[in-house]
Amino acid sequence: MSALSVMLVLLLPALLGAPLLALLDGSRRGRVGYWAERIAGGWLLGVPLCGAMLRLFVSSPPMALFGASIVWLLVLAGAFWLLWWWRVRRIPASSVPATATFSGWNGLCWLLLILLVTHWLLAALQALWLPTLTWDAWTTWLGKPKAWSGADSLSSFQALQAWSAAGGEGGLTALAPHYPESVPRYLMLLVSAAGGWSSSTSHLPWLFLQPMIGVSVFAGLRRIGCQTWLALLGAYALLSMPLVDAHLSLAGYLDLWIAALLALAALALWRWRQTGERRHLLTCLLFTAALPLLKQEGAVWLLLMLATLVLLVLPSRLRWLLLGLGLLALVVGLLLGGLPIPAPGLGTVWLRWGQITVPGIGDIDLALHPVLPEVFASLFLLPNFHLLWWLLPIGALIAWRQCCFDRGARGLGLLLLFGLCFVGFLFFFTDAAAWAKNLTSLNRIVLQLVPVAILFLVALFSAAGQEPDDRAAPTAR
């Protein structure tokens, strides 16, 4: 029974997320590729969504969470499916969506597929057999469900020092009580379905992560119009990264989850830029909105995506005006003592001269930190990202024309530029430089941006192979 329950919990995110994506897509029906993309993307979206829904069941005893919530969650999934079914009935049967197909399959595709499966098998074996070995998993992502599993309620956590000061009698405690709890709550549902805590069970979602990312990226690129081998190459380039291998083998970190949702948002952004259809913009926003449910830096990616979208939507004159106004606001704000920036999921971030105040983190002093050797080593010398950061500037240099004129590449390039500026600012100008110096958070934050970099390269390559007429956009700016 518990094996079936565990399987149900593992499939639940797809049941919740797939109809939502299909609903947004608004297509009447599709072939295998269409549903593979919806199910994989829906699963990735469904995990944080499911975790967020589980907040409604805080009064349930943790180990009874599965029994208390599963019916309601299935009812919710059913409602999404019904809504989708009700909507597609009203769409003409002729509007068959563009869908991922396997035409143009060749020897390279087989080779890449075999390599991808090998990566997955090796990582899956380690994820199942190794104990939980990663730091943030101990303190937060797996630590919280483990604490709930021994407690009477699914109550929130308080900081260690406050708990200690209260003599250990103030409820549950954790090192990072303010971190988002969607994934820990989903893991708690899994543990409750399994009937007890085990490292292997709690690592299971990481086994699903790699194939779901692979299918989503492959199918997304196919729908955009990339050739089969190029779409598979994009998925392979992402999933063959040694750092991705490490994050799958040593289950327990959420950086790859952020990367996955950001990849799906970037694909939707590309598709929106290509077709100008609002449904893709909504899909992009949905994926981006789920990012803060995973980790705090998800709020930063949300902000950067919104900034990208705003700049892309605006006519070029307004764009420059907005940039000018933004700059002016920054200067005036700094002169007047501070500029408040609302950040969804974080609160109001205050920017002052030489200092940033982030809710939940506190004051961050700004000064230039000499971490260039470490950043260079991480991106170019260590076996973290294969050749990605070597190929990216070369690709951009060779295909600078596509970079300027292809709408998809331009959108992705802008997002990538914002992302790189954020990473640069974070590690060169804030105290986070210490995490670049010791090569810890630096690589993990960069990992979150890796899918955007890969999609940008694929966009350049894809655009370079097309005639100029093919690149004309039908409607959108």
Next chain:
Amino acid sequence: MSLAKSGMTPDRSGALRLAAALTLWVLVTLLAWMIYAAPRWISADGDDLELAPTAFRVDGAEEQAEDAGLAVSIPAATSRSLIWTLGPWQAADYRFLRLELEGLGRERQLRLLWRRDGKPASATIPRSGSVVTLDLVRASKDWEGRIDDLAIEVRPLDLLAVEDAPPAVLRLRAASLLRDGHLPALAAMADEWAAQRRWIGRSINTSGLELGFDSPRPWLPAFLLAALLLWPALGWALRWRRAGWLRGGGVVALGLWLLLDLQSLRVQVARAERVAAVHGLAGEQGLAASPALARPLTSLRDELLAEEPRPVVFLNSEGAFLRDYPMFLLRPLNVGPLPKHSNGALPLGSVIVTLGKPLELRKGRLRLAGQRYVAEEIQRAPGVQALRLTKALGSQNRGRSP
């Protein structure tokens, strides 16, 4: 698109040009690698030093003399065995250590220990096969001065509890200290390459490899250089036009990526093999980040979870690892750190888990966080102590002037 259209078609003399270009590329690449592998170009007029296996002594294992060398019988559940020999030697005279070893098994690892002018130093031995060449200069900055002695340390893999380590018979066939030279340099480089495995300690941040040499080889730029040399060689041989250069560059980049990925997969296979080997050996409690901590803490956790009402548990430790990992093990008990100072008494019945140096009980009394208590010890294992507070005796400062 056809090859002819893409500008990549070789002409009639193409095959010859291609062969010449590839030969030149192989030679230049090999030369670059030889310079890179042994950059000091020291003349090889000195002698290598054979360390007779019979001159080695053994601690923590049973020594058996054999015709072909030395056999070391390591009993099950042995935490550490040493195979050592006395010097002295001058580190500057030797750059490589060559070992011929058999029978270690996948569940144990090797480390080289030595004393440099009386100070201890160590380096990981990159074990890829029965013959290993270690580049001592690259492995450790401490290979300098006078080397008093050398020892090979054998211990179970980090994830495996000592109690679960099976017996083994290790055979040392030969050992030698080698002077600088290209052949041992290439052998050391090959061993280093083949012995790379993901190291769990830092992999989540850096995909780190477990050798942890002081001067690791930058493999990625070496590969990149080889590819950069290959690209013009192919372009010249195949007489690429503009489109050909771009496509050819793409093919070379993809080929290089695939090669790097094959190496990455090999590293993953090596790690997975080790995990599989020790997973089968681990007892009911399985593998752990630190088995020495995990076993006593897990049994303590199970005992305390069975109590009603559950005690409040405080962890008394220093350092991030000795706080966060044990805290994860004890998480179902909602454990938190021991306050440095407490205005009131901690709840009676609370359990204080101390890692490292145990707290001192004097006639059953204890001073803790500015308060005095009567306490009883409920568990003691190496590095782990658990005390239960049974009575509060008031503030530590009572009776003293402010």
